[in-house]
Structures are given as C-alpha cells and as structure tokens.
Amino acid sequence: MLLGFKTELKVNNQQRTALAKHCGVARHAWNWGLRLTKQILDHNQENSQEKIKFPSAIDLHKWLVALVKPECPWYYEVSKCAPQYALRQLSSAWKQAFKKAKKPPRFKKKGRGDSFTVDGWLYVDHFRVKVPVIGWLKTYERLPTEYQPKSFTISRQADRWFISWKIEVEPITPPKTQSVVGVDLGIKALATLSTGEVFVGAKSYRKYEKKLSRLQWLHRHKEYGSANWKKAQIQIARLHRKIANIRKDTLHKLTTYLAKNQSRIGIEDLNVSGMLANHKLAKAMADMGFYEFRRQLEYKCQLYGSELVVVDRWFPSSKTCSNCGTKKETLSLSERVFHCDHCGKKCDRDLNASINLEIAAS
Structure with missing residues (x-):
C-alpha cells in the first residue's frame, strides 16, 4: 500500500528564496484560475442561452501559457510543474464542489498554506533529494531509497520547509492482544x-x-x-x-x-x-x-x-x-x-x- 512520507528540509537562504518563488507562482496560478472560473460561472448564470464550457485543467494551463506567462516573466524562473499542479488541484476542487462533497475553492493568501508540487527528474538519496530547477536539497534524517517517487510536494510551516511523497509499504500483521x-x-x-x-x-x-x-x-x-x-x-x-x-x-x-x-x-x-x-x-x-x-x-x-x-x-x-x-x-x-x-x-x-x-x- 502507498503511504505518505514527510520530512523537514535543511535549506540555505538561496534555496529558501527559490522555494518561496515556486510557492508564489503556484499561488498566483491558483488565484488566476479561480478568478477566471468564477467569471465563467457568473456569465453562465446570467446568460443561460450563451453558456461557456467550464474549462478543464488542460484548458486553464493553455490559457495561462498564452495570456499570463508573456506578462509575467518571473514564471520562467521556476519549474513549469508548479503552476500546472496548482491548476490541476483547482480543477479537482471545483469537481468536489460541484458534487457537493466540499465547499467551493477560495483564494489563497501569501504565508498561509504555502506549497507546490513538482515532477520530472526526481531522485532520492540517503540524506538529500533532487528537485527540478532548484537542485539538491538536504534533509535532517535518512530517507527511504527503495521507491523512487513520481512527484514531490514541498510546503512551508512558519519558517520551516517540508517535503513529502508517497512510498510503497508492505502491510504488517503483528499478533493481536x-x-x-x-x-x-x-x-x-x-x-x-x-x-x-x-x-x-x-x-x-x-x-x-x-x-x-x-x-x-x-x-x-x-x-x-x-x-x-x-x-x-x-x-x-x-x-x-x-x-x-x-x-x-x-x-x-x-x-x-x-x-x-x-x-x-x-x-x-x-x-x-x-x-x-x-x-x-x-x-x-x-x-x-x-x-x-x-x-x-x-x-x-x-x-x-x-x-x-x-x-x-x-x-x-x-x-x-x-x-x-x-x-x-x-x-x-x-x-x-x-x-x-x-x-x-x-x-x-x-x-x-x-x-x-x-x-x-x-
């Protein structure tokens, strides 16, 4: 079975700045996509005859590349995965809201729940991990290297940074009392x-x-x-x-x-x-x-x-x-x-x- 593994990163000031930039781009993409989807929903409610199809995560990313990236060159300073996963998570949040499983998504604020997800050329060593664009990041504890992950999620809590991914674990059956x-x-x-x-x-x-x-x-x-x-x-x-x-x-x-x-x-x-x-x-x-x-x-x-x-x-x-x-x-x-x-x-x-x-x- 798959279980989540989370550990703290040992970062310097340069790496901390790079991580904060990734969080900022992911937050900007989320807020931009949320604002656009809300405008589409409002338009569909007002004009029932000329409805616009609700965009998927792929549609949102295409529009982001065409409309936002030329005006925001700092998007190119971070991994392309950060805004992609933010829009995927936004699309998933809207699907859960439409099913009445959760409340509609809300705008994100800087410093609250900062996180981003990346994939691609990832590698886990004993005391460090390799992340696209940022490079090697050290950790405080030894990492499980048996299973190489497909994606990393990096988050911030106060002034500390944490990285998490899924690992394969075999079920254990200890004797029951x-x-x-x-x-x-x-x-x-x-x-x-x-x-x-x-x-x-x-x-x-x-x-x-x-x-x-x-x-x-x-x-x-x-x-x-x-x-x-x-x-x-x-x-x-x-x-x-x-x-x-x-x-x-x-x-x-x-x-x-x-x-x-x-x-x-x-x-x-x-x-x-x-x-x-x-x-x-x-x-x-x-x-x-x-x-x-x-x-x-x-x-x-x-x-x-x-x-x-x-x-x-x-x-x-x-x-x-x-x-x-x-x-x-x-x-x-x-x-x-x-x-x-x-x-x-x-x-x-x-x-x-x-x-x-x-x-x-x-």
Whole structure:
C-alpha cells in the first residue's frame, strides 16, 4: 500500500528564496484560475442561452501559457510543474464542489498554506533529494531509497520547509492482544475503550491559548509589513505549528496502539462538521481532533491488518444500557454516570457507550 512520507528540509537562504518563488507562482496560478472560473460561472448564470464550457485543467494551463506567462516573466524562473499542479488541484476542487462533497475553492493568501508540487527528474538519496530547477536539497534524517517517487510536494510551516511523497509499504500483521474493542470519543477524555482504558487528550490549544492570544494582541499593534510585524507573524505561526504537532503526536500514538493490538475496532460515525456548529463545544472538539483520529485509524488498520467497523451515527450508544439493552429516552451531557432504571446497572457514561460499540462491531 502507498503511504505518505514527510520530512523537514535543511535549506540555505538561496534555496529558501527559490522555494518561496515556486510557492508564489503556484499561488498566483491558483488565484488566476479561480478568478477566471468564477467569471465563467457568473456569465453562465446570467446568460443561460450563451453558456461557456467550464474549462478543464488542460484548458486553464493553455490559457495561462498564452495570456499570463508573456506578462509575467518571473514564471520562467521556476519549474513549469508548479503552476500546472496548482491548476490541476483547482480543477479537482471545483469537481468536489460541484458534487457537493466540499465547499467551493477560495483564494489563497501569501504565508498561509504555502506549497507546490513538482515532477520530472526526481531522485532520492540517503540524506538529500533532487528537485527540478532548484537542485539538491538536504534533509535532517535518512530517507527511504527503495521507491523512487513520481512527484514531490514541498510546503512551508512558519519558517520551516517540508517535503513529502508517497512510498510503497508492505502491510504488517503483528499478533493481536484483543479480538474486538469499542472506542468512544469524547471531550473530557479523548478515547474510552470498552476494556476500561482511558486515554486523555493533549488539549494543546487549551494549554497555549493564553500565550497565543497574547502574541496575537501584540501583533495587531505592529506596523503592517515592517520587520517586527514579520517576526511576530513567524512567532504566531511557530506556536500554531507546535499546537498542531502536539495534537498529532497524541493521535498517532493512540491510533497506532489500537491498530497494532486490536483485531477489530468499533467507532461511531461522528458528524464532526455538525458538532463543530455548536459554539459552546466547538473549541474543545476541535482541540481533540476527531476527524484526524478517524483518518489515521483508517489507513493504520489497513497497514497492521486490523478491521475498522464504523457504527451508524444514529446508533444510541450513550443512551442504551450495555447490560440489558434498555434505551433511555433522554440523557443530558451533564450526566456523566449512566444509571439503568430497568436493571440498575451503574457505570461511566463513556465506558457504557464504548461497550455498546464493541457489541455493535462484533
């Protein structure tokens, strides 16, 4: 199976400038293509009789070469793949928007999610990679050289640069300690297993919320575009990266533990986007990373030979008694201890839900 591999680059000032130029060209091509496609959509809505065919990624690139490149000679300072892949990603984003799978694409801003993709003459050595136009880039760790990639994606987080590609990995089937386990996600505890184990979330945003607020308050008083303004931006971006890394580390450890030791895992199909609409709980839920938990668990179950069972989101795991199966009519969030009026069973609310998920996954 194919897995993503990502590592940090060890770049000098000249290479950092070249990478920033590639990101700028990719962002310019994306914004130009998005502006053009929006104009076409507006024209088709106003003139239903004289509709213009919605352009594909190939059409957009042809128009970019004919219209934009002659007026923007700095396009020739970077690899031709950077604007090509940006337009491909734009076309894919519009297809998902037309299918109602995602929201329509938005314009990109400098310094936010800067990245670009290249292909062609690529090579991976032990501690360096070769990228078109830029040349050799060093890395901090030894790289897997068994599989030569077809494309590289280079991205920036704060003041650091990262490179990623896909590698071929053989599935691993370690011995399992449990046959079936239910996992209930929550805010108080990140995950409660039907075995009684409780994993507490990192809550990294809550830990650094005051520090982040302080940095943002100081940043607003800086003169826009000044050296101190740029330094403050990097400080805020570093703290955001630290918060995200702490959260991802916690989730990686938990999902790896589950996929390696459990042969079958039952989780609930949570409506994360709908849950985040609750402004009272949105911050705490986002700090846990429910969506990232499921994403990691899905590919790790394939990697370690486990089976992931996603229980229907309307399954009343919290309201149902795990002993006799009696369902309660109402159960408020403040009730942390589940008490069954039929059989008299008392247990933790999250543990009761995880046991029900284990029964549903069996």
